[in-house]
Amino acid sequence: MSQSVIGRPSVNPDTSSPDTPAPTDQRPHGLVWKLGRWFLDGLPTIIVMSVLVAIGYYGHTHHWKIPTFAELTGQAKLVVKDWCEEHGVPESKCVICNPDLMPASPDYGWCTEHGVNNCPLHHPDVAELKKTPVITEATMQQADRALALRERPDNNAACKVYQKRIQFASNEAVQQAGVDVELVDQESVTEWVSGTGEIRYDPTRLANLSSRVPGTAWRVLKNVGDQVEEGEILAVVDAAEVGLLKTDLVKAIVAEKLARKNFERLNGLKGAIAGKDILEAESILAKEEAEVLSVEQALANLGLSVDVSSIANLSKQAMIDRLRFLGFPNELAEQFRSQTASANLIPVRSSMNGVITERNVVSSEVVTPERTLFEVADPSWMWLILNVPLEEASLIQVGQQVRFQPNGSRKEVTGNLSWISTAADKQTRMVKVRAEIDNAEGQLRDETFGAGRIILRQEKQAVVIPRSAVHWEGCCQVVFVRNKHYFDSPESPKVFQLRNVRTGFVNGNRVEIIAGLLPDEVVVTQGSDVLRAQLLKNSLGAGCCAE
Template structure:
C-alpha cells in the first residue's frame, strides 16, 4: 500500500475516540511494531476486575470469620462483661464430660469410688452382673439371700416368649451416672422408688366374641303338621324343662288316639277268646287255640305299634291303665294326653277335640326366638321356638399363631367386652389344631359362667389368657426401664448415697431381663432385688447423660 494511502487513513481515523483509534492502529500496525497500547489496555482491565472482586471477597472472609467464631464459642454470644474486658475467670474444677466438678468425678478418678466387681455375662439369666448369682452386687446394706422360689420364678418366666435376654456384648452396665449434689438431682426432676414385690400376671391377648353355648341351645317345632290352637310362651320368658310352649291341633294325633282305642279293644277281645279256648281245651282242636294265640299276638303288636307312633310325637300313653278302662273312659284319658292339669280345664271348656299335640321344651332356659302366632298353620320343618340356657356362654378367641404355643386347656381367661368396665373370668376348654389360612390366627374357646345373665350373645371384646401368675414377683414402675437397643437397663441408686453430704451421688446402670407388664409395673425376671432404689420419674435425664457420655461409641463397644 502506498504511503499516501496510509496517511489518508490515519487522518480519517483522527476523528474517532482514542480507544477505537488505538485499536485500529494496532490492527493496521506492521509486524514488529513496538507500540505499548495493547499492554496498557490489559492492565486497566485487570485493575478493574480486581477492584470489582474486593467486595465479594470481603463478604466471604466475613462469613468465614463468623463460622470460626461460632465453632470455638459453641455458638454462644459473649457476655457484655467479656466484651468490656471485665469477665470473671472460669472455674477450672469442672468435668464437662460427666457434668460434675472434676474434683469429685468418680469416673475420672475411680479412687473416689471404686467400681463394683465385674462378673460379666450370666448365660443362665441373660444379663450382666447377675444379682441372682451374685447378690453381693445389690445396692443394699446387707447381702440378701436368694430363695429357691425366686430362682424357680425366674426359670418359669424365662421360658415365656415375652422374656428376651440382653446382648452379651453390651457394655453399658459398666457405666455410672453422677450428680454434683442431692439438690442437683431434685432440680433435674429425678424421682426414685423402692423395688418391691407385687402380684403379676403374664397373659396372651386376643380379640374374641361371646356366643351362646350350642350344647345348651335347642330349637322346637311341632312334631306333626297342624294349626296352632294356643301359644303359651313368648319371647324372653324363662321356661323349665317339660313346660308346654304351644298347643297344636293335629289331625294325625286324633287318628292315632282312635286307632289305639280300637287296637286295645281288639286286644281285649282276642285275650278273652284265648281264655275261653283254654278252658274248653279238650273240646276244641289244638289248631283253633294256636290261631287264637296268633290273633292275640297280632292285636298286641298293633297296640305297641300305635303306642310307639304316639311316643314319637311326644305322647306317652299308659297302655296297662288304658286296657283296664272302658272305651269311653279310655277316650277321655287320651283326649288330654300330654296336656298339663293347669291347661285341661280351659281346653275342655272351649273345645271337645282330641287332636291336641303339645310342643314342650326339653331344656330349661330363656326363649330367645319365637316364630309362631295363634291360628297359624305349621309343619315339622319349621322351628317355632329357640331356647337357650344362658347360665354358661362360649368365648371364641382369635390368638396369634406365635403366641398360642404357651396356651393350654384349663388356663384362666379374663374377658372384657367392648364398652364394659368389668371383666369376666372363664377357662380355656378347647384349642384348635389348625390356623386360619388368611389371618394366621388360631381359635381358642373358653367357657364363661353367666349366673346373672349379664353376658350377651355376639358381644365383642378382648380376652387375656393367663399363662403365668406370680403372687410375689419383683417389679418396678414401667417408666424406670429403658432400652438401649441391645439391652434393657434401670438406674439403681448407690447404697452409700446418703452416708454423708460428701458421698458421691451416683446411679449405677444395671442390665435387667424383663417379664410381664401389668397396671403400670414391669416384672424384673433378673437384674434387681427387693429393697434396692431405682430412678423412676425423670430417669430420662440419666439416660440422656448416658447417651452423651457414650456418644459415638455405641451400646456394645467399650468406651
C-alpha cells in the same frame, strides 16, 4: 524624561494583591481516585482497630483478665485448678479418674441363666443396698417361670456398659439436671394374651322346638322372655294324625280283648276241638297284642305315653274320653274340655329349663316338623369365643383362666379355657378359642362383643419399675442405679451405676424386671437424658460393646 517599552504592560509590584492564589491544575478527578484517596487517608485508623480487635479476641479465648491489686503488688496466692473437664466434677473427688475414692463392685461377668452381667440373683452383693439381701428359692423359680414362658428381649454378653459410672458434683447438681428417682418396688404382675371375642349361647343348652306332626296351632301359651321348665307346655297343635292313632289304639285294644276271650274259650275246650283251631286263635291274639304295642309305641314317639293296662278294662267311650287329652295335665285338660271335643290335640313341650328367646308361631297357623316354633335357651352358662393371634396361640392351654369385659360394661367376668381350635382363620389368621362363663346372675347377653384376656402367668411379688427408667443402649437394656453411699455424708460422691436388666411383661407405663434389680434399690426415672449424654461423652469411640 521617561521611557516606555512598547508591547509590555507596566506592572507595579507594589500594587499586586497578596491574596491572589497561585495557579493550580484545574483538571477534573474520577470516583476511583476519590475512593483511593479516602482509603489512604483512613488506612492508619483501620490498622490500629484491627490490631485492637485481634488482641481482644486472643485475650477472650485465652481467658485474660485484669489483674487484681494483690496480683500487681505480688501478694496474691497461687490457685490450683481442681476440676475434671471430662466428667464434670472436682478432680479431687472424681471417682472415675481416682477409683480408690470409691472402689468398683466385683465384676462377676455374664450370667447365662438370666442374660445379664453381674446378676443380682446369683450375686446379691452387687445390689446397691446397705445390707446384702437373701435370694430365696421362690424368687429364683419366679424368674425361671418368666423366662420359660416366652421369648424376652436379649442383652449382648459382650456389652461393657454396666461397668460405667456417672458422677455429679453435688446433690444440687442432680436436682438442677432434673433427675428424679424412684424406689424399686414389688407388685403383683399378671401376664396375658389378649383377643377380641363375643358371648354366645351354649349350643348344648339351646333348643329349637317344633311340632312332631303336621297340624294347626290350636293354642300358643308362652311368649318371648317367659321362663319355662323342662316338660312345660308352650303350645297345643291340632293334628289329625294324633286323632287317628288314638282311634287305632282303641280299636286295637278292643280287638285284642276279643281275641283273648276267644283264645281262652277254645283253650278251655282243648280236648273237644281240634288243636288247629286253638293255634289259630292264639295266633290271632298275638297279632292283636302286637297291634296294640305298635300303636302304643307310635303315640309314645310323639311324646304321648299311655298305660294300656289302666284303660284296657274301660268301655270304649271311657277309653276315648281318657285318650282325648292324652299328654295334658288335669288342669289343662279340664280347661280344654269345655272348649273343644277334638281328640287331635298334641302339646309342644320345652325340653329344658330356660327362657324363650324366639317365638315363630301364632294361633291357627299351619305347622310342620321342619318349622321351628320356639327357641329356648339356658343362659346360666354362656360360651365366650375369642380370636387369638396365631403367633401367640402356642402360649395358651386348656384350663387357663379367661377374663372378659363386654363392651359398655365395667364388670369383668371370668371363666376357663375349654377348647382351642386346631385351625387358623383363612382370612384373619386368628385362632378361635372357647371358654365357659358362669352367668348365674344373668348379666351376659348373647352376641355381646368385647375384649378378653387369657391369663398366662400371675406373680404376687414381682419387681416392677416405670418404663421410663429402662434404656436401650444399642446392645443391652440398662438402668441407672443410685449408689448406696449417696447420702452417707454431704461430701459423699453422687454416683449412679449402670446395670444390665432383663425385662418381662409390659403393662402400660410399668415394666417387670426379671433379673438385674432387687427390691429397695433406687433407679433414675426422669431426667436420664443428662446421664445418657454423659455416658455417650465418656464412651465416644469405644462403642457399646467395647472391650
